[in-house]
Amino acid sequence: MAEMITVTLVCFSQVRHHIGSHLLPIELPLGSTAGDAEADLRSRLPEHVRALPMRVAVNQEFAERSAVLQAGDEVVFMPPMQGG
């Protein structure tokens, strides 16, 4: 059985609204990428939110979907931004 790691998804805006929580810990196989975490998250979202373009951040910095996650990482999938 694959070794698992736990990362925490931090949810904002429409993602937070539909997940119902700001923080969502998920388990992934060791060696998983941000893209793998995104697939997990999007599977929990309704179609119209799943379809949103999202930028990725890991540990408070923008990241690529190919970034390999470590146990305890903070991972964020950011829907279109709304500052101003």
Place this chain on the structure above:
Amino acid sequence: MTAATDPRVDTRITEDPLPPLEPDDSRVKLGAELLFHGRVRDEEEGRPIVALEYERYEGLAEKELERVALDTVERFPIDQLVCWHRIGRVGVGEASLRVVVWSCHRVEGLEAMAWFISSLKHRVPIWKWAVTADGERFPSTCGHDENGPEGDHGTHAH
């Protein structure tokens, strides 16, 4: 809240109301002082509201706001850029955003202001929730993707 290290930029994210802007008559070589306040309108997506609640990805929002300001002072020949963005609850009519740009002449200041605000809207991880008079709270669905200032809304801009 974060304080920038480059003296040309001062960026902050704060939960406090924006203080009055004090007049400054000491900038004797700068002929243009531009002030922009973004204020909360009384409707969101066609529904009447009483406030917006801004949330940000703490840490990255502060860093990216400063980077957008630094990109602006590198791109345009302006002297200084100040940007304060409120988070938390901001009532209708109140300012959520203040930007001040100082430059020798108006043209570069106006261009820098427009580019900075558009870039901020696309790049800084801040989102808004609308609050109605009966207390309902819903996330705004109108956002800006990562295409940048040139890829803004086709039919409206805000």
